[in-house]
Amino acid sequence: MGLARLGRRAAWRSVRQARARIVWLPAPPVANAPEPLDVLVPRGRRADIAGPWRFIRETAGVRARSVGDPPRLPVESTVLDLADARDAGEMVGLVTTAVQRRLTTVKRLRQELGQRARHRHRALLGDLLADVEAGADSPIELRYLREVERPHGLPKGKRQQSRSGLPYRTDVDYDEYGLIVELDGRAGHEGVGRFRDMDRDNRHVFVNARTLRYGSYDLVARPCGVAFQVYRALVEQGYLEAFLRCRRCIAATEADLFLA
Numbered sequence: 177m178g179l180a181r182l183g184r185r186a187a188w189r190s191v192r193q194a195r196a197r198i199v200w201l202p203a204p205p206v207a208n209a210p211e212p213l214d215v216l217v218p219r220g221r222r223a224d225i226a227g228p229w230r231f232i233r234e235t236a237g238v239r240a241r242s243v244g245d246p247p248r249l250p251v252e253s254t255v256l257d258l259a260d261a262r263d264a265g266e267m268v269g270l271v272t273t274a275v276q277r278r279l280t281t282v283k284r285l286r287q288e289l290g291q292r293a294r295h296r297h298r299a300l301l302g303d304l305l306a307d308v309e310a311g312a313d314s315p316i317e318l319r320y321l322r323e324v325e326r327p328h329g330l331p332k333g334k335r336q337q338s339r340s341g342l343p344y345r346t347d348v349d350y351d352e353y354g355l356i357v358e359l360d361g362r363a364g365h366e367g368v369g370r371f372r373d374m375d376r377d378n379r380h381v382f383v384n385a386r387t388l389r390y391g392s393y394d395l396v397a398r399p400c401g402v403a404f405q406v407y408r409a410l411v412e413q414g415y416l417e418a419f420l421r422c423r424r425c426i427a428a429t430e431a432d433l434f435l436a
């Protein structure tokens with residue numbers, strides 16, 4: 177039996193004895209079960225059972241009510257607790273994964289955040305939830321929205337929608353301008369996934385769309401160059417607005433941007 181499973185069983189037993197609430201997700205957005213496991217204990221209750229977990233005294237009314245038996249935290253409480261203990265970058269991954277896997281919703285996370293008097297990343301979380309609600313549901317899609325599309329004044333693409341004629345959802349679709357942007361930050365774009373990407377690019381030809389495809393490296397190392405390339409592709413299809421310079425590319429020439 178794996179340690180995490182053993183810990184979980186033991187923690188469940190301790191839950192009954194201590195009437196504690198354990199931090200537990202049915203399909204956790206973290207790769208491995210944490211060690212120690214956090215066990216929340218109501219104030220005034222004793223909990224001194226040895227094992228691979230950590231007891232945390234909990235103030236009443238801060239988190240949402242328990243669910244299930246043994247009593248567990250709802251997913252949104254757990255996500256906010258975990259986010260509170262992590263840096264901003266890790267928080268983005270946690271929140272997007274929890275929503276993408278449909279473990280919780282933006283609305284429920286926002287309600288839970290509203291109930292808390294303090295959260296380390298409150299302002300950032302508010303912005304993040306708004307962007308996830310707009311359809312950017314993975315870290316790379318958020319980065320594209322925040323570092324590429326928005327600061328360079330590009331038109332707002334349709335996110336995670338299915339164009340007629342395509343049996344899947346595309347990452348960002350500028351359908352008015354016949355351009356689909358695919359973002360390959362997630363697993364699944366190697367091996368068999370590469371053939372699926374090729375198939376998608378081919379299919380896009382038949383729905384009158386060109387494809388631009390970017391990976392995490394592009395978005396981290398040269399977001400302004402990506403923005404300019406997308407802009408040029410849009411202009412070729414009739415887009416008439418100006419390209420805005422962000423603080424990074426304010427002094428760059430068009431030639432610099434094209435090569436970036």
Ligand SMILES: [Zn+2]
Pocket residue numbers: 328399400403421422423424425426
């Ligand atoms: Zn820029």
